[in-house]
Amino acid sequence: MAFDWAWLPLLAHGLILTLEITVTCIAFGIAVGIVLALMRVYGGKWLSIPASIYIQIFRGTPLLVQLLMVYYGLPSWGISLSAFTSGVLALGLNTAAYQAEYFRGAIQAVKSGQLLAARSMGMNMVQAARYIVLPQAFRIVIPSWSNELILMLKYSSIVFSITLLDLMGVGKRIASHNFRYFEVYIVVALFYLALVFIITQLLRLLEKRVHIPGLGETAES
Amino acid sequence: MSLLIVKDIHKAYGGIEVLKGVSFSLEQGETKVVIGPSGTGKSTLLRCINRLSPPDSGHVWLDGVEVTDPKANINALRAEMGFVFQSFNLFSHLTALRNVRIGPIKVKGMNKDAATKLAMEELERVGLSDRADAYPAQLSGGQKQRVSIARALAMSPKLILFDEPTSALDPELIGEVLTVMINLAKEGMTMLVVTHEMGFARSVADEIIFMENGVIVEQGTPGEMFSNPKNKRTGEFLHKINELYGETD
Amino acid sequence: MFLQREVLITGIAVIAQSMPMLLRGVRINIELLFALLVLGLLVGTLVALLQVYGGRFFGTLASGYAWIFRSIPAIVLLFLFYFGPSEFGVDIPPFFAAVLALGLRSSAYQSQIFRGALQAIPHGQMMAARSMGMTRIRAIFLIIIPQALRISIAGWSNEFSSVVKDTTLAYVVGLNEVLRRVRIITDRHYDLAMLAYLTVALIFLLLTYTGNWGLGRLEKRLRIPGLQMMRGGTREA
Numbered sequence: 040m041a042f043d044w045a046w047l048p049l050l051a052h053g054l055i056l057t058l059e060i061t062v063t064c065i066a067f068g069i070a071v072g073i074v075l076a077l078m079r080v081y082g083g084k085w086l087s088i089p090a091s092i093y094i095q096i097f098r099g100t101p102l103l104v105q106l107l108m109v110y111y112g113l114p115s116w117g118i119s120l121s122a123f124t125s126g127v128l129a130l131g132l133n134t135a136a137y138q139a140e141y142f143r144g145a146i147q148a149v150k151s152g153q154l155l156a157a158r159s160m161g162m163n164m165v166q167a168a169r170y171i172v173l174p175q176a177f178r179i180v181i182p183s184w185s186n187e188l189i190l191m192l193k194y195s196s197i198v199f200s201i202t203l204l205d206l207m208g209v210g211k212r213i214a215s216h217n218f219r220y221f222e223v224y225i226v227v228a229l230f231y232l233a234l235v236f237i238i239t240q241l242l243r244l245l246e247k248r249v250h251i252p253g254l255g256e257t258a259e260s
Numbered sequence: 261m262s263l264l265i266v267k268d269i270h271k272a273y274g275g276i277e278v279l280k281g282v283s284f285s286l287e288q289g290e291t292k293v294v295i296g297p298s299g300t301g302k303s304t305l306l307r308c309i310n311r312l313s314p315p316d317s318g319h320v321w322l323d324g325v326e327v328t329d330p331k332a333n334i335n336a337l338r339a340e341m342g343f344v345f346q347s348f349n350l351f352s353h354l355t356a357l358r359n360v361r362i363g364p365i366k367v368k369g370m371n372k373d374a375a376t377k378l379a380m381e382e383l384e385r386v387g388l389s390d391r392a393d394a395y396p397a398q399l400s401g402g403q404k405q406r407v408s409i410a411r412a413l414a415m416s417p418k419l420i421l422f423d424e425p426t427s428a429l430d431p432e433l434i435g436e437v438l439t440v441m442i443n444l445a446k447e448g449m450t451m452l453v454v455t456h457e458m459g460f461a462r463s464v465a466d467e468i469i470f471m472e473n474g475v476i477v478e479q480g481t482p483g484e485m486f487s488n489p490k491n492k493r494t495g496e497f498l499h500k501i502n503e504l505y506g507e508t509d
Numbered sequence: 510m511f512l513q514r515e516v517l518i519t520g521i522a523v524i525a526q527s528m529p530m531l532l533r534g535v536r537i538n539i540e541l542l543f544a545l546l547v548l549g550l551l552v553g554t555l556v557a558l559l560q561v562y563g564g565r566f567f568g569t570l571a572s573g574y575a576w577i578f579r580s581i582p583a584i585v586l587l588f589l590f591y592f593g594p595s596e597f598g599v600d601i602p603p604f605f606a607a608v609l610a611l612g613l614r615s616s617a618y619q620s621q622i623f624r625g626a627l628q629a630i631p632h633g634q635m636m637a638a639r640s641m642g643m644t645r646i647r648a649i650f651l652i653i654i655p656q657a658l659r660i661s662i663a664g665w666s667n668e669f670s671s672v673v674k675d676t677t678l679a680y681v682v683g684l685n686e687v688l689r690r691v692r693i694i695t696d697r698h699y700d701l702a703m704l705a706y707l708t709v710a711l712i713f714l715l716l717t718y719t720g721n722w723g724l725g726r727l728e729k730r731l732r733i734p735g736l737q738m739m740r741g742g743t744r745e746a
């Protein structure tokens with residue numbers, strides 16, 4: 040039967056691109072997400088309203104629409120980006136909106152007494168946020184962010200639709216050569232299953248390492 | 261001159277006046293205990309003193325510096341006033357040791373080694389040097405409160421404000437915290453303590469302040485207050501407290 | 510430039526003209542949505558029941574199923590269900606393949622929601638039912654499930670919001686949904702691509718908003734005091 044293992048190196052290349060896109064867009068999303076969350080919590084009206092509009096828009100529209108808009112839409116307005124940049128940008132802007140909300144939730148989950156105690160010992164607002172509130176929020180948000188990483192790993196497969204040869208893109212190309220759709224996509228699925236499994240375990244380890252008794256729970260599921 | 265002077269403090273929440281002109285003073289090395297029914301404004305008074313809740317009017321001076329002056333460096337002044345909360349408010353992400361040393365490092369700019377040494381000494385002082393590496397969630401209530409006292413002490417404050425430090429504790433844990441506080445008083449720490457622990461008030465306080473409905477009804481030495489209160493309400497309150505908290509001696 | 514007035518106005522005119530066609534596409538998205546949610550609900554409920562009450566063997570089987578369908582990307586599932594059978598000479602219409610792929614995937618997520626709800630029912634409920642003479646099966650169907658369904662509503666609202674958007678993924682297997690129809694516009698008017706995608710984005714904003722609003726109302730109407738669950742913290746899982 041079956042699967043022609045000569046395709047394996049190609050799939051490995053695809054896998055690497057999948058990981059690159061996932062990691063880059065998550066990193067981008069963390070950076071933008073933190074800024075958005077800080078704008079919402081500490082920004083006052085003028086910063087928090089724009090941030091929350093951004094979040095609503097990116098959470099309220101399909102990721103695929105956002106991706107096609109960046110890759111096929113923007114050029115009609117004179118902005119052409121490479122496929123890779125488009126993919127990372129669309130996925131990153133999208134995940135930023137979700138990550139911002141998780142981080143905001145985490146900041147607000149830090150008990151108000153913590154801020155009070157920090158201020159009462161003479162810390163100013165910036166010190167209190169930096170040394171007391173945010174470090175706790177980061178601990179609390181880790182399970183949500185881990186979850187988001189796995190999610191983006193799976194959603195990154197849509198970048199094949201803008202010609203990128205990620206794991207899915209490679210699979211599609213192989214299948215359109217040998218017409219063995221079933222085997223090829225099963226193998227691709229197995230690759231994703233293995234990736235999800237391994238990364239989940241790694242994230243769990245990380246969560247255990249940074250876990251502090253009494254602060255946030257380890258991720259379920 | 262008195263170490264702490266509080267003069268005619270008024271504070272309202274949503275149009276309801278919680279403090280209606282409170283004045284008193286505290287000498288260097290003195291311990292005063294504030295008592296009074298729930299909702300009377302005791303916590304509000306403490307928070308007005310370090311401006312965690314800014315008073316609407318009135319003045320506070322600490323060691324000759326006006327705390328209520330809008331131009332005052334409030335963070336520097338707060339660093340000189342310890343605050344011990346009913347609910348401890350230890351920083352959840354930091355070990356006991358780090359809880360105690362973060363103030364000296366970040367607020368006072370002390371170097372890390374010196375701050376660590378100081379923090380260990382303060383933990384020793386409250387009998388918890390062996391729990392230095394425990395996180396707050398791994399400590400009992402009594403231990404948490406002792407760490408939070410050590411945290412206040414590490415700032416070398418001019419005085420410490422206590423807001424019902426034992427009210428959140430199981431009865432069997434109250435003693436260990438009171439012991440620490442009694443020792444502090446003996447060592448000459450200046451303290452303003454809101455509490456219902458009449459045993460503590462009787463044996464440690466230089467003066468007791470009885471507050472009700474946002475005003476000071478009566479103040480005097482424990483002897484005067486317990487044996488012949490001038491005001492009828494004071495007597496009633498002390499009687500009720502005795503019933504509630506079973507303080508008999 | 511794109512902000513020139515005439516260009517913008519002709520663009521909007523073209524989009525407006527194509528609106529009926531776009532909306533027919535949206536209708537297919539919505540049909541897909543309902544079909545896959547129903548499939549997901551049926552399979553998901555079954556999977557959850559097996560996980561909680563199915564004993565070791567069926568429980569493990571159900572958990573394995575849920576894990577697999579949560580872990581494989583929707584796109585891969587779509588390709589598997591659409592192109593996979595064609596290798597064996599079976600042709601499946603894209604709509605049907607999409608319902609299966611996205612529906613089974615949703616069943617995995619829905620099973621998690623429902624399982625959480627089942628496990629949130631205090632043990633005493635089962636004990637009380639058994640003590641009045643109900644069999645285990647009857648207790649499950651008469652006492653436990655009705656409560657669990659109510660508790661699940663908040664979680665289902667979340668699932669709804671993410672699945673509405675995921676119906677666009679069926680674009681990749683050639684379903685004639687809204688994004689396919691955008692292609693019809695952009696093939697003819699390259700310069701309108703951005704405007705067309707913005708229009709679709711707007712349509713989905715309206716869709717998710719009205720959907721969430723409606724579900725919020727349903728949640729309120731079906732709420733029983735003391736019986737409710739917090740909305741899930743993170744998306745999907």
Ligand SMILES: Nc1ncnc2c1ncn2[C@@H]1O[C@H](COP(=O)(O)OP(=O)(O)OP(=O)(O)O)[C@@H](O)[C@H]1O
Pocket residue numbers: 273274278297298299300301302303304305
């Ligand atoms: N931040 C606030 N906002 C609105 N009202 C407040 C606030 N803080 C306190 N109050 C109100 O002010 C009044 C006095 O409260 P305070 O906490 O000072 O009383 P207390 O004497 O400390 O009582 P307790 O013994 O219960 O601690 C109460 O009626 C309370 O509801």
Ligand SMILES: [Mg+2]
Pocket residue numbers: 302303304423424
């Ligand atoms: Mg109080």
